[in-house]
Amino acid sequence: MMEKKLEQLNEWFGKQITSCGEAHQKLLADDRTDEANFEKIKSNVYDIFHTILTVAVKTGKGDASTVKRFFQQKTEQIPANWVTAYNKAKENGNAEQMQIESIKLDTIQEIKQKFSEIWGETK
Numbered sequence: 001m002m003e004k005k006l007e008q009l010n011e012w013f014g015k016q017i018t019s020c021g022e023a024h025q026k027l028l029a030d031d032r033t034d035e036a037n038f039e040k041i042k043s044n045v046y047d048i049f050h051t052i053l054t055v056a057v058k059t060g061k062g063d064a065s066t067v068k069r070f071f072q073q074k075t076e077q078i079p080a081n082w083v084t085a086y087n088k089a090k091e092n093g094n095a096e097q098m099q100i101e102s103i104k105l106d107t108i109q110e111i112k113q114k115f116s117e118i119w120g121e122t123k
Contacts, residue, residue, distance in 0.1 A: 002067065005118050006057060008118045009053060009115065009118050012118070013046055013049070013053070016042075016043075017047055017050070020040070024040050038100075041103050041104060045104050045108060045111070049071075049075070049108070053071055056071040068119055071115060072112075075108060078108075082104045082108075083101075083105065
């Protein structure tokens with residue numbers, strides 16, 4: 001059962017990363033560098049959490065609840081730094097940095113939602 005969920009998640013992460021990569025190339029070709037960079041940021045967030053999922057599986061040693069707990073902990077811990085960076089950027093009036101942190105936070109929300117959807121349990 002867990003293998004099927006992992007397969008779905010791995011496939012979803014792969015599609016998201018590919019989609020961001022394609023959008024990145026297209027935006028660069030259109031001289032839309034900022035937007036292209038935003039796609040790269042999203043891709044990096046997907047890639048980070050795709051890797052974390054792999055680590056969660058190794059850590060969980062076949063126990064689905066351990067895998068879930070590990071992954072969900074990381075989806076809380078890591079973005080905490082992004083919230084801090086967003087608030088600091090807001091204090092300093094740095095709109096560009098706020099946008100970057102906002103993209104990362106939106107992406108992690110999407111990841112959390114997809115994880116819950118596929119794993120079949122909400123928090």
